[in-house]
Every structure is written in C-alpha cells, then in structure tokens.
Amino acid sequence: QVQLIESGGGLVQAGGSLRLSCAASGRTFSSYAMGWFRQAPGKEREFVAAISRSGGRTFYADSVKGRFTISTDNAKITVYLQMNSLKAEDTAIYYCAAASKKLYGSSRINDYDYWGQGTRVTVSS
Numbered sequence: 147q148v149q150l151i152e153s154g155g156g157l158v159q160a161g162g163s164l165r166l167s168c169a170a171s172g173r174t175f176s177s178y179a180m181g182w183f184r185q186a187p188g189k190e191r192e193f194v195a196a197i198s199r200s201g202g203r204t205f206y207a208d209s210v211k212g213r214f215t216i217s218t219d220n221a222k223i224t225v226y227l228q229m230n231s232l233k234a235e236d237t238a239i240y241y242c243a244a245a246s247k248k249l250y251g252s253s254r255i256n257d258y259d260y261w262g263q264g265t266r267v268t269v270s271s
Contacts, residue, residue: 148173148260150242155265158232162269166227168242168262174222175199175244179251181258182216182227184238184267191241195227196251203250210236234271239264 149171158164166182181196195206195216204216215228225242243258245251252258 148178148244150244150260150262152240152242152262152265155240155267157268157270160232160234160269160271162232163228163230164232164267166229166240166242166265166267168225168227169223170244175218175225176222178244178246178260179248180216180218180225181243181245181251181253182225183241183243183255184236185241185264186235186238189238191255193253193255194240196253197225198250205251205253207253229267232267232269234269237267237269239266 152168154166179199182194183191185191193207197204197216201218213231217226241264242262244260245258
C-alpha cells in the first residue's frame, strides 16, 4: 500500500503561482510513475501532468502546457506540481496518483493504483 499526501493548495489571484507537493508515506516513488489530476466542481476528474519512474520524462494536458511543471526531488520522496500563470479555470481539487504498472506515466485515471485525498486550489479572477 502507498499512502499519498498532498499539500500546498490554497487561494491565489489569477496570474499567481502555487506549488503543490505530494509525499508518499514511508517510501519513495522510484517504483511508480506519478501523475497529477484535478476535478473542478460539477466536472469529471481530468489529467493534468505525469512523470516517469526515472523522472526523466514528463507530459502535460494541453490546458496546462507551458504553465505547469511536474518534478520530483532527487530522493524521489516528493512529487511537485509548480503552477504558474494560474487562471480561474484552474480552480479544482488536485489529486496526486501513483501507477505501479506504468513506466512513463499515463493520462488515464484507471492506470493509477493509489490516490491522495486531494488539495483544493482556488483561483480568483
């Protein structure tokens, strides 16, 4: 079992930045590809970004490309989502997820085995 704990959410003005963190309790992410997803009120959960097990490959949803960056620390204990130039439409609960069977990550929800509880991001316009 992997327990994922997100932090870093909050209220920010449009154009501002936030950095989300995701930590796995008691272990590293070296055996997992990691992803960030989000769910806005009244909408389905959607893919945001993913990073490979090695940390060498990343990919993003078109809606956040160029504004968000996913990364891990050297020890692969924490996964980050740096969010810049935030827009009102980025308002959502953001979830961290771990995929044990994916080397490079995935944009598909069903490919992820473990999920965090989510952290709320609110962008005011």
